[in-house]
Structures are given as C-alpha cells and as structure tokens.
Amino acid sequence: MLDTLSTAFTLFATLDNALVLLLGVIIGTVVGAIPGMTTVMAVALVLPFTFSMQPVTGILLLLGVYKGGIYGGSITAILINTPGTVAASCTVLDGYPLAQRGEARRALDIALYSSCIADFISNLSLILFAGLLASFALKFGSAEFFTLIVFSLTIIAGVSGKQLLKGFAAACMGLLLATVGLDLIYGTNRFVFGQINLMSGFTFIPVLIGLFAVPEIINYFVSVETSREKSKLAGIGASLADLKQCLKTIVRGSVIGVVLGAIPGIGGAPAAFLSYSEARRNSKDPEKFGKGELEGVAAAESGNNGVAGATMIPLLALGIPGDIITAIILGAFMIHGLRPGPLMFEQNLSLIYAIFMGIMLSSLFLLIVGKISIRTISKIADIPRHLLFPVVLILCVFGTYAVNNTIYDVGIMFAMGLFGFGMLKLGIPAAPFLIAFILGPLFEDNFRQALLISKGDYGVFFSSGICLFFWAMTILSVGILIWQHTAGKKHD
Amino acid sequence: MWTTNKRDIATGILLMLMALLLVFVLIPFGVVEPKKVKFAALSPSYYPRLVGYCLLAIGGLIVATRWLGHNQTEAESTPQQSRSSAVLLLLFSILLVFYWTLPLAGFVLGSALALACLLLLAGERRPLMILTISITVPSLLYLFFTKVANIPIPAGVLEPWLNRL
Numbered sequence: 174m175l176d177t178l179s180t181a182f183t184l185f186a187t188l189d190n191a192l193v194l195l196l197g198v199i200i201g202t203v204v205g206a207i208p209g210m211t212t213v214m215a216v217a218l219v220l221p222f223t224f225s226m227q228p229v230t231g232i233l234l235l236l237g238v239y240k241g242g243i244y245g246g247s248i249t250a251i252l253i254n255t256p257g258t259v260a261a262s263c264t265v266l267d268g269y270p271l272a273q274r275g276e277a278r279r280a281l282d283i284a285l286y287s288s289c290i291a292d293f294i295s296n297l298s299l300i301l302f303a304g305l306l307a308s309f310a311l312k313f314g315s316a317e318f319f320t321l322i323v324f325s326l327t328i329i330a331g332v333s334g335k336q337l338l339k340g341f342a343a344a345c346m347g348l349l350l351a352t353v354g355l356d357l358i359y360g361t362n363r364f365v366f367g368q369i370n371l372m373s374g375f376t377f378i379p380v381l382i383g384l385f386a387v388p389e390i391i392n393y394f395v396s397v398e399t400s401r402e403k404s405k406l407a408g409i410g411a412s413l414a415d416l417k418q419c420l421k422t423i424v425r426g427s428v429i430g431v432v433l434g435a436i437p438g439i440g441g442a443p444a445a446f447l448s449y450s451e452a453r454r455n456s457k458d459p460e461k462f463g464k465g466e467l468e469g470v471a472a473a474e475s476g477n478n479g480v481a482g483a484t485m486i487p488l489l490a491l492g493i494p495g496d497i498i499t500a501i502i503l504g505a506f507m508i509h510g511l512r513p514g515p516l517m518f519e520q521n522l523s524l525i526y527a528i529f530m531g532i533m534l535s536s537l538f539l540l541i542v543g544k545i546s547i548r549t550i551s552k553i554a555d556i557p558r559h560l561l562f563p564v565v566l567i568l569c570v571f572g573t574y575a576v577n578n579t580i581y582d583v584g585i586m587f588a589m590g591l592f593g594f595g596m597l598k599l600g601i602p603a604a605p606f607l608i609a610f611i612l613g614p615l616f617e618d619n620f621r622q623a624l625l626i627s628k629g630d631y632g633v634f635f636s637s638g639i640c641l642f643f644w645a646m647t648i649l650s651v652g653i654l655i656w657q658h659t660a661g662k663k664h665d
Numbered sequence: 666m667w668t669t670n671k672r673d674i675a676t677g678i679l680l681m682l683m684a685l686l687l688v689f690v691l692i693p694f695g696v697v698e699p700k701k702v703k704f705a706a707l708s709p710s711y712y713p714r715l716v717g718y719c720l721l722a723i724g725g726l727i728v729a730t731r732w733l734g735h736n737q738t739e740a741e742s743t744p745q746q747s748r749s750s751a752v753l754l755l756l757f758s759i760l761l762v763f764y765w766t767l768p769l770a771g772f773v774l775g776s777a778l779a780l781a782c783l784l785l786l787a788g789e790r791r792p793l794m795i796l797t798i799s800i801t802v803p804s805l806l807y808l809f810f811t812k813v814a815n816i817p818i819p820a821g822v823l824e825p826w827l828n829r830l
Binding site: 204218339341342346348356358359361363364365366391393394395396559560562563564566567568570571574575578580584587591599600601617620621625628629 | 669675691694698706707710712716719720724727752757760768772776779780784786798802806810814815818
C-alpha cells in the first residue's frame with residue numbers, strides 16, 4: 174500500500190501537473206462564465222492538447238477544466254442573470270436578486286466557498302466510497318429515476334411563492350416545451366411541423382438565456398427613467414458569519430450532489446434544484462428564498478459542485494461515464510491505453526491515486542482562482558446599466574450562436590425572451606418553467622421506459638425500496654409545502 | 666382601471682385557451698402517432714395531452730379563485746405605460762431587424778449596428794462612447810470565438826476583411 178502511494182506521489186508531484194491543473198481551472202472558470210460556452214465544449218476543446226501529455230497530466234487538465242467550468246457558470250448567473258452553464262441555472266434564483274440589492278460580491282463569495290467545500294466533499298467521497306456508491310447507483314432503474322425526478326419536481330411549489338397556481342401553470346408550459354422533438358420510444362415527430370431544427374427539440378442554453386437574461390434587459394428598457402441607475406452593486410464580500418450560517422446547507426447540498434452525481438445520467442442541474450428545495454424546506458424563513466437568500470446560492474452551488482467529483486465514481490469504479498464530460502474523460506483514458514473499471518484498480522492503482530491527489534489539489538486551486546476572479550469580475554456589477562445591458566444582450570447573441578453554430582438558436586433566444594417578458598408582465602414565475610423544462614425529459618422518458626419494461630404495470634413505480642423512499646419524501650415534501658402555504662395565507 | 670384580479674383572470678383565460686389549442690389542434694396535427702401502440706401511456710401524445718389537461722384545470726382554477734376573490738391592488742397605469750409601449754415597440758423592431766439581417770450583415774457588423782441603437786435607446790448620448798463600445802465589443806467577441814474557442818462565427822459582408830485577421 175505504501176509503495177503504491179509513494180509511486181502515486183512520484184507520478185503526481187511534478188511542476189507540470191500542478192501548472193496544468195491550475196491552467197485547467199482557469200480555462201474552465203473563464204469558459205463557464207461565458208454564456209453559451211458550456212463546460213462540455215471547453216473539455217472537448219482541451220482534449221486534443223492532452224494527447225501528447227503524460228496520462229496523469231492530461232486527465233488532470235481535463236478535470237481542472239471541468240471543475241472550473243462548473244463554478245464559472247455561477248459568476249454570470251449572479252451578476253447578469255445569465256447562467257453560464259445549465260447547472261448554474263438554480264443559482265440565478267437567489268444570486269441575481271442579491272446582486273440587484275448591491276450584494277453581488279457577497280453572493281459570489283458564498284458561491285465560491287460552497288463550490289470549493291462541495292467539491293472537496295465530493296472528491297473525498299470519490300476516494301473513500303467509490304465502490305459503495307457505485308454499487309448503490311447501479312440499483313437505479315427507470316422507475317427509481319422517475320420517483321427521484323417526481324421528488325425533485327416538488328421544488329416547483331417551493332419556488333412559486335404566493336403564485337402557486339401560476340407556478341404550476343409555468344411548470345406545465347415548461348414540460349410541454351420539453352416534449353418538442355423526436356419521441357424517444359417510437360421516434361415519431363412531436364410538434365415539429367416540418368421544421369428540421371425542431372426535430373432535436375429546444376437546446377437548453379437559448380431557452381435559459383431567453384427566459385432569464387432577455388426579459389430582464391427588456392424590462393430595463395421599458396422601466397421608468399428614475400429607477401434605472403444603481404451604483405456600487407458589487408458591495409462587500411461574505412463574512413465568516415455568512416459562511417457559518419450557510420455551512421449546514423452546503424454540507425447537505427454536497428451530500429445530495431455526491432449521491433446524485435454517482436448515479437449515471439443525472440447531472441448537476443437536478444442536484445442543484447434538489448439541494449435548493451431541501452434548503453428551502455429546512456429553512457426558518459422559506460419565504461425569503463427566491464428573493465435574495467444567501468442560503469439559496471449556497472444550496473444551488475453546493476448541489477451542482479457536489480456532483481463534480483462523484484461523477485467520476487461510476488467512471489473509475491465501473492467504467493461507466495455518468496455524463497458527457499466523463500464520457501470525454503473516458504475517451505482520454507482510452508487514448509492513453511487505459512480502461513477505467515474494476516480492473517484498473519488492480520493494474521493501475523498508483524495512477525488512480527495520483528489522479529485522486531490532483532483532484533484534491535484542484536479544490537484548492539478553485540478557491541485561489543475563484544477569489545482572484547471575483548475581485549476582477551465583480552466590477553462588472555459596477556458598470557452603469559445603460560451600458561451593461563446592451564452589451565450583455567450582444568454577448569447573449571454570440572453565446573447562444575456558439576452552442577450549435579446556428580442563427581436559429583438566436584431566434585429561439587429572442588422568442589423565449591419575449592415569452593419570458595410576457596410571463597413577467599402576467600405575474601407568472603419563470604423558475605418553475607425552467608425547472609420543468611430541465612427535468613421534463615428525464616421525467617417523461619423514465620416514466621415511459623419503466624412502463625415499457627413492466628409491460629404497462631404501474632406497480633413498477635412502487636416495486637423497490639428506493640421508489641418507496643422517494644414517494645414518502647415526495648408526500649412529506651408536498652405536505653410541508655401545503656402546510657407552509659396555508660399557514661402563510663392565514664398569517665397574511 | 667386594470668386590477669391584479671382582472672390581470673389574473675385574463676391570465677387564467679389565456680392559459681385555458683392555450684390548453685384547448687394544445688389538446689384540440691396542436692396535438693392532433695403536431696404529434697405523429699405510430700400505427701400500433703402497446704398501451705395508452707406509451708403513445709407519444711399521452712403525456713402532452715395529460716399536461717394539457719392539467720394546464721386547462723390550472724387556468725380554470727385561477728379564473729375561479731380570482732373571480733370569487735376581492736379586488737386587489739391596482740396596477741400602475743397610463744402616461745408611463747404609453748412611453749413603455751413605444752420603447753418596447755422600438756426595441757422589438759431593433760431585435761427583429763438585427764435577427765433578420767444577421768446572415769447577410771454577419772455578427773460583427775450586425776451586432777455593432779444593433780448595439781449602437783440599443784445604447785441610444787438606453788439613454789447613452791456620447792457619440793464617442795457609442796462608437797467605441799459598438800465597434801470593440803462585437804470585434805472582441807468575434808476574435809475570441811473564432812481565434813480562441815475555434816468556433817466559426819458568420820462574418821457576412823465583412824468576411825473578406827475579417828478573414829485576414
């Protein structure tokens with residue numbers, strides 16, 4: 174064992190590895206902060222550069238980009254209401270209201286601390302529980318996935334605030350928008366109407382940007398002149414007391430992220446929403462969520478960053494990539510003649526330990542890079558809005574185009590922007606729409622797949638302990654939300 | 666006077682109309698059903714139809730609850746609204762022209778012109794500031810995406826010049 178650790182340390186402890194990891198975190202943070210530039214895109218772009226590197230160095234570069242990218246998405250989500258990545262979409266809910274209140278720096282600090290702590294916990298879980306979590310994750314079939322998503326969707330009631338019915342209506346519209354495209358089981362068209370672009374459905378980023386950033390910009394243009402300018406939005410950073418206040422939420426979010434991250438195919442966004450939902454449910458002031466609650470930012474960021482290390486669990490322990498990024502990393506392993514899985518733990522244990530060491534160091538680099546970036550980037554919040562918003566709109570256009578290299582997506586972004594502005598004017602909350610749009614495909618696909626496997630027997634949704642656990646949690650969650658809603662009305 | 670109650674009733678009616686349009690027009694004409702479906706829940710139209718009925722019920726509930734409820738706070742109205750409508754119309758026109766001319770003008774020229782118009786609309790009156798931002802922002806974004814991220818961005822009429830960079 175000591176020999177293996179010593180070999181691993183020799184493999185890891187080189188200047189090249191440290192520099193490449195740092196570079197990866199910087200690239201990831203910058204790319205993640207640009208709307209439209211996804212973490213997947215950044216990892217894929219960096220991949221060819223790893224071919225000539227040593228296996229550990231190359232894989233650490235990709236991991237650095239991955240971790241930086243997940244954090245970077247929160248920066249623009251907080252500052253300009255435009256999540257850089259899908260995983261950061263939940264951060265918008267409280268991050269942007271905090272920035273509007275002049276507390277952007279505080280929100281960015283908490284997002285960074287949450288990200289680093291969650292990342293560290295996630296990495297630790299990867300090292301300690303890889304085998305255990307991988308075997309648990311393998312027990313998830315379509316029915317278990319479906320009940321998990323049902324539980325995650327209960328957050329819709331939470332983020333709707335006093336507009337509960339309108340929130341449900343928004344969720345229905347989000348679910349419907351997610352059905353556009355080819356049917357998963359039969360491969361037939363749904364709401365395509367002869368448009369080839371619609372066959373693959375709507376891409377997340379144009380819808381995300383259109384729904385959150387564009388209505389805010391339109392609303393700025395039509396708002397009253399006197400209420401326009403606000404200065405010194407960046408404000409002061411988060412205090413130790415803020416961190417202490419959020420610590421419980423961060424740890425809870427990290428655990429949620431780790432568990433969901435270990436399940437192949439879940440991703441950061443559902444983890445962030447579930448963590449947010451739990452934070453709101455456990456909060457003494459749940460009504461503050463969605464209006465600029467620091468714990469909301471902590472919950473969202475810890476949830477999505479908790480996934481980062483854990484997605485490596487099925488990859489390293491079983492050789493199964495949990496998402497697109499880990500699939501690219503799997504490709505990098507294979508290019509270097511390595512095949513992740515149980516056999517790798519026997520044949521290349523020192524290499525795995527070297528990667529673990531690098532992963533732990535990445536949390537520290539994330540903190541350093543994040544702290545430096547906050548100091549410079551948070552100045553964006555001080556730019557006069559009449560200059561910032563038109564520039565942001567153009568940035569959104571470039572970013573949206575970059576996702577699929579199609580002007581059609583720009584049109585979708587504008588259309589969603591108008592739709593979002595309409596929702597704003599009618600008092601329909603946008604967050605439930607977004608949550609349903611993101612979780613909708615998982616919800617429907619797993620529902621139908623489970624029924625297909627069970628030959629139409631609905632009993633499949635109650636057939637395992639995991640299903641029953643999530644049903645119980647759903648009932649509990651809905652019960653508490655209804656109680657809170659009625660208690661709130663009585664109080665009013 | 667437009668009250669929040671009236672606005673909510675209008676919202677509820679709008680949602681119901683959307684749901685009816687979905688169930689009776691969009692699903693029958695927009696969802697291609699396979700010839701043979703093992704059971705109803707597997708049909709491609711089952712789930713959107715279910716969501717459509719939910720939307721109809723929610724719209725109905727909104728109308729019913731607001732109909733029975735008391736009139737709430739009055740929404741702000743008149744002089745500012747007419748100004749807002751004019752700005753909104755102008756903004757939509759800029760975005761529409763920008764979108765339709767993007768393939769021809771390209772991202773740099775199209776964005777520069779749109780940015781100049783948007784800055785003017787936002788209240789910026791310094792010509793040098795408008796000119797500087799309108800030229801530098803699209804150019805920098807173009808250079809970043811094409812040279813750093815290796816993502817081809819349509820340059821439109823400026824392609825011969827931008828390709829030399």
